[in-house]
Amino acid sequence: MSGNDQAQRVAEAVRTVPMFRGLAPEAQSHIAGLATLRDFRRGEHLWHEGDPPESFTIVVRGRVKVVKEGESSDVIYELFGEGEPVGAIAVYNFMPYPAGAVALEPTTLLVLPRRDWFELLDRNPEFARAIIRELTRLVLGLTRKLDEMRGQTVETRIAQLFLTLAERIGRDTKDGTELPIQLTRQEVADLVGTTVESAIRVLSRWGREGVLVTGEKRFVIPSRERLRELAGSGGETTRGPLA
Amino acid sequence: MSGNDQAQRVAEAVRTVPMFRGLAPEAQSHIAGLATLRDFRRGEHLWHEGDPPESFTIVVRGRVKVVKEGESSDVIYELFGEGEPVGAIAVYNFMPYPAGAVALEPTTLLVLPRRDWFELLDRNPEFARAIIRELTRLVLGLTRKLDEMRGQTVETRIAQLFLTLAERIGRDTKDGTELPIQLTRQEVADLVGTTVESAIRVLSRWGREGVLVTGEKRFVIPSRERLRELAGSGGETTRGPLA
DNA sequence: GGTCGGACATGATGGCCGTCATATCCTCGG
DNA sequence: CCGAGGATATGACGGCCATCATGTCCGACC
Secondary structure, three states: OHHHHHHHHHHHHHHHOHHHHOOOHHHHHHHHHHOEEEEEOOOOEEEOOOOOOOEEEEEEEOOEEEEEEOOOOEEEEEEEOOOOEEOHHHHHHOOOOOOEEEEOOOEEEEEEEHHHHHHHHHHOHHHHHHHHHHHHHHHHHHHHHHHHHOOOOHHHHHHHHHHHHHHHHOEEEOOEEEEOOOOOHHHHHHHHOOOHHHHHHHHHHHHHHOOOEEEOOEEEEOOHHHHHHHHHOOOOOOOOOOO | OHHHHHHHHHHHHHHHOHHHHOOOHHHHHHHHHHOEEEEEOOOOEEEOOOOOOOEEEEEEEOOEEEEEEOOOOEEEEEEEOOOOEEOHHHHHHOOOOOOEEEEOOOEEEEEEEHHHHHHHHHHOHHHHHHHHHHHHHHHHHHHHHHHHHOOOOHHHHHHHHHHHHHHHHOEEEOOEEEEOOOOOHHHHHHHHOOOHHHHHHHHHHHHHHOOOEEEOOEEEEOOHHHHHHHHHOOOOOOOOOOO
16 A cells, blocks of 8 residues: 555656656656655764665655865855756766765655666666756856855855745745745855854844844745845955045 | 968867867867967956857966956956866856956967867767866866965965965976976965955065075975975964963 | 066954854643 | 754854956067
8 A cells, every 4th residue: 555655656757857847648657667666754864974875766755965174164066956857967877976965844755666767878868868957067166156155255155045045945925035945054154165153143142133034944045135235245344545 | 271271270289178089080180170269468368257258268378367357456266278178157047257267378279160169069069078078177166276275374275275286397316396387476365365465465475484485487395294384284274382 | 777567475453243152932742 | 841953043253266457578569
């Protein structure tokens, strides 16, 4: 029974994943026959840095951070949401995962054994295109992060972070833009490359000033325009004596 | 005559490029029939940010920097050397180039019109793999840059930069490792995300101390071990009162 | 040969922010 | 019900480095 339920859940997951959505029903059920689902709790590791990648994985529910864990501080490289393949690089090259992955929320993964995935790749050239698209997205995100990181003040970088999040996962409500995502101040700090304390200083001040309000498992941006001003004016540090 | 010479040069370029090296001779000459060569002087732009990518391009001679040009400062995302495809992302997605490209040395590019390149891609699945490999390299390089950028001092970051360069293009001589590449202090600064002045301070001190010597169109590292020490010990900033 | 621009160099100054210390609030588990 | 641990918050201190100013050297060009 529950085996049957499981099979149904897998089948539905395959149907909803963008990469597989366009396939013929038979192809979809073929894939569903090879795949399984795995559930993770918030904070649980999907894998650790250095693990060998046994499978190709796609997020079907929840959100995941890919993070390089240093002894004293971490760096979050990227966030992955529903429908996105995660860890594709390691699987493709069969290299140890260059970074760990941690669930930010209760998360479900669609799991395809390496071997099966490569067979599919051989037979469906469009899958290679999907991977290229995904890697492209990664590269653009990383270059963006790189120039955000540079020179700018911490406040500016955090403002840019939340603007990016607003574009990707923001919902408009009557109180402003809502970001239904749970991030600790530590995680915000890791995302922009600073310390917890600095992140806290900015966010608590923003809370007082009404720029960005931290709520239960979400953030609210009353006015994106305010944020955009803060994000834009970070380049110039010391204003000349004249200005 | 010169047309014939040109054809010969193209044919040889195609034979030497890693991506095409494994192909059958007929396939190679087919590609050579579609491709052309373009030469650039040092400092010349291969393209500017925002240009539409008309062709797929591979570096066959020289070296190229891909750079995001800001009003007051630049960021160099990556360096490309002989045999490497450059700008692949923009071509594949037919999006405007997200960054400019500039020749660091006299450089020759193998140029394949977009349309022809896509036909080749359809017929040769291994080309898609080559692109994926290239993108993988890019992603790993960028993530590396990201965590090098974090927290570390300027001196540490520059040390890491030259260690990386030493691995990629270093030649061992009796005086130490030689890096046959011409980089201005400004370019070094752009690579590690700092200012010219800071880069100059570090490099001129290193020159005095014999850690890294700047020569005619090259650098020399007398002892890689020295550099490695400088690269490693940058994390800890304020030593505690006890230590 | 003179001058103009670019690369390299060095000093002074001030601000951002990383580090350390401390405190409050809340959730868990015993 | 109380203690432990985690997240959030706030203040003090000090160092790295961006900015600005100034100077030298060199090749390019007229």
